Amino acid sequence: LASDKAQKIANRIFGYSLVEADLFRFLNQGNIAEKSVHAKFVDDLEGGRETEQAIDQLEFTSNEKSWIRELMFACMLIGQIRFGERSGLDMSYVEEMIEIEAVSELLGLSHSSHLVDALTQPSIKVGDVFIKRSQPLRKTQASAQALAKCLYERVFNWILTKCNK
Numbered sequence: 001l002a003s004d005k006a007q008k009i010a011n012r013i014f015g016y017s018l019v020e021a022d023l024f025r026f027l028n029q030g031n032i033a034e035k036s037v038h039a040k041f042v043d044d045l046e047g048g049r050e051t052e053q054a055i056d057q058l059e060f061t062s063n064e065k066s067w068i069r070e071l072m073f074a075c076m077l078i079g080q081i082r083f084g085e086r087s088g089l090d091m092s093y094v095e096e097m098i099e100i101e102a103v104s105e106l107l108g109l110s111h112s113s114h115l116v117d118a119l120t121q122p123s124i125k126v127g128d129v130f131i132k133r134s135q136p137l138r139k140t141q142a143s144a145q146a147l148a149k150c151l152y153e154r155v156f157n158w159i160l161t162k163c164n165k
Contacts, residue, residue, distance in 0.1 A: 003066035006073040009102045013077075026079035026148065058163055071155050074106040078148040083120070085137035092120045092140035119143045 021044055022028040055065055081103070082095040094100055094116050104112035117123075120140050121132040135143075 003069040003073075005066065006070050006106070009073070009077075009105060013098055013102055024076045024079055026076055060162070064162075068155060068159070070106045071151055074103050075148040075152050077103045077106070078144050078151075081119075081144055083137055083140050083144070089134075090136040091134040092137045094120065119147070 055068075060068075077099050081099045083092050084095045085092050097112065097116075100115055101112045104115050107115075109115055117132065121134050122143065123130045123132050125131075
């Protein structure tokens with residue numbers, strides 16, 4: 001149920017293209033997937049097929065479907081980004097770049113460093129000058145979660161607008 005681009009990225013990161021939902025932190029509620037009600041009573045594959053049929057009935061184009069899948073995969077990968085913090089300093093950093101590079105590719109960013117900077121060293125405008133400021137791990141993690149939430153919300157709102165036309 002993923003786009004070709006998302007499948008290629010999943011294969012590059014995880015070594016195979018079909019990825020279990022419980023591997024993703026944003027989906028597994030902190031590694032309790034096997035204990036959840038969802039795991040016992042919900043068939044994700046069937047839900048995916050039903051969603052695909054509904055999207056087809058609503059006449060989404062293949063490009064629109066790919067776009068939705070890629071953005072949803074980007075949201076899930078944002079939850080996989082591991083951050084660290086420099087000891088004694090309120091400076092966070094990305095521990096491994098593979099997820100950052102994949103998210104950047106899915107979002108069409110020309111440089112993955114832009115995403116790293118946006119999450120770990122946000123810019124503030126003072127007068128006419130932009131100043132980067134480092135932030136602690138907690139704030140960087142909150143920034144990543146907020147980015148995923150914002151992307152998800154915008155896709156959801158776009159789908160609603162399209163359905164209501």
